[in-house]
Amino acid sequence: MKVDYIIVGSGLAGILFCEVLRQHGKSFVVIDDNSQQSSVVAGGLYNPVILKRFSEVWMAKAQLELALPMYHAIEKDLDVTLDYKTPIHRLFASIEEQNNWFTACDKPNLAPFLSTNILPNTNTAIACNHGFGKVLQTGRIHTAQLVASYRTWLEEQNSFLEESFDYNALTLGDTLRYKKHEADQIVFAEGFGISRNPFFKDLPLKPTKGELLTIHAPDLKIDYILKSSVFLMPLGNDKYLVGATYEWKDMSNTTTAKAKENLLTKLKSFLTCDFTVVDQVAGVRPTVKDRRPMVGRHSEYNNMYVLNGLGTRGVMIAPYVAHELYNFIEKQQALNPEIDISRFN
Ligand SMILES: Cc1cc2nc3c(=O)[nH]c(=O)nc-3n(C[C@H](O)[C@H](O)[C@H](O)COP(=O)(O)OP(=O)(O)OC[C@H]3O[C@@H](n4cnc5c(N)ncnc54)[C@H](O)[C@@H]3O)c2cc1C
Numbered sequence: 001m002k003v004d005y006i007i008v009g010s011g012l013a014g015i016l017f018c019e020v021l022r023q024h025g026k027s028f029v030v031i032d033d034n035s036q037q038s039s040v041v042a043g044g045l046y047n048p049v050i051l052k053r054f055s056e057v058w059m060a061k062a063q064l065e066l067a068l069p070m071y072h073a074i075e076k077d078l079d080v081t082l083d084y085k086t087p088i089h090r091l092f093a094s095i096e097e098q099n100n101w102f103t104a105c106d107k108p109n110l111a112p113f114l115s116t117n118i119l120p121n122t123n124t125a126i127a128c129n130h131g132f133g134k135v136l137q138t139g140r141i142h143t144a145q146l147v148a149s150y151r152t153w154l155e156e157q158n159s160f161l162e163e164s165f166d167y168n169a170l171t172l173g174d175t176l177r178y179k180k181h182e183a184d185q186i187v188f189a190e191g192f193g194i195s196r197n198p199f200f201k202d203l204p205l206k207p208t209k210g211e212l213l214t215i216h217a218p219d220l221k222i223d224y225i226l227k228s229s230v231f232l233m234p235l236g237n238d239k240y241l242v243g244a245t246y247e248w249k250d251m252s253n254t255t256t257a258k259a260k261e262n263l264l265t266k267l268k269s270f271l272t273c274d275f276t277v278v279d280q281v282a283g284v285r286p287t288v289k290d291r292r293p294m295v296g297r298h299s300e301y302n303n304m305y306v307l308n309g310l311g312t313r314g315v316m317i318a319p320y321v322a323h324e325l326y327n328f329i330e331k332q333q334a335l336n337p338e339i340d341i342s343r344f345n
Helices: 012-023 060-078 095-105 143-156 191-196 257-268 314-331
Strands: 002-008 028-032 083-085 088-091 114-119 132-135 139-141 160-162 176-178 181-188 208-216 225-227 231-236 239-243 276-285 294-297 304-308
Touching: 002 012, 012 028, 012 060, 012 143, 012 304, 012 314, 028 181, 060 083, 060 143, 060 314, 095 114, 143 160, 191 276, 191 304, 208 257, 239 257, 257 276, 294 314, 304 314
Parallel strands: 002 028, 002 181, 028 160, 088 225, 181 304
Antiparallel strands: 083 139, 088 132, 114 132, 176 181, 208 239, 208 276, 225 231, 231 239, 294 304
């Protein structure tokens, strides 16, 4: 079977790259072994503002303009709902934070994303004396739904292999051979799985494990995403996602009592109503030391590529890096130097 591309990994990176290929009429086969969970467990939040410092996320405007139409196209083609547009309310802990918010509102790059009104807190389930600032153009992509629906679609096209990619079974050359498949190009999009990849394992990934809780809080009744020391995201039916943690030593997908405790302590600092924990998940984010994605061609093999390093904001970044890689391979357009793996040479 001959295809244009073999793609290893069907998380956000692999899926969004498939989407770009699909838009251009290219053929592909995707291989995944379910070893990584990042895209399945992710909160899926897209938010153009860093709410700790009130600064703009790297290339936020350009990323959002590209990302949302792509997710909407997938929604239409696969007949699923992925984009839950929801404002974020940033809880102010002090008057000083309110003042910093107004300073941020005056900045031209942030003005489109920040409301200048301070919203008073009227909800007795939330401890908040200084009100909220509302972030605009935000929401949640249901990434677990995206991964599941996309995989079903790939299976229907006979374009999906559920197995661990066997690096020894890849024969290199102008035409690549992998078992019964032949391809012109191969793209590795394995997230933290890159640590097992002999071709790209030396790239400086600095992975970060994250955990999330789902709580049931029938008295909370909020329809916005609340950001305080943790995020609280409405999922419907009085359930909310609480997250996330950051851990640099344990790189398993196993949930821990320590992370649960950490999240509950932070949650209880502003949530005053009763709730129960109904779920806990964990995954490893493919984060990079310089906080930029890792995209590019292998230094020796000119039809082998990497698409990784999506970090903590894969929802917004994946469509952008997928386009960059496609244009690099098919149109010989230079990659943005900030994402090009040649920066590590
Ligand atoms: C707790 C948590 C919360 C998060 N919240 C958000 C959020 O709110 N918003 C946001 O934008 N981002 C969030 N992220 C980050 C986001 O999840 C990541 O940036 C993104 O999912 C990375 O996608 P990826 O495709 O690069 O990697 P992955 O999702 O890890 O996908 C890699 C895929 O490759 C497969 N694979 C790996 N090795 C092999 C192999 N050898 N053979 C076959 N298959 C292989 C894996 O099984 C996996 O399916 C969160 C992450 C975590 C962990």
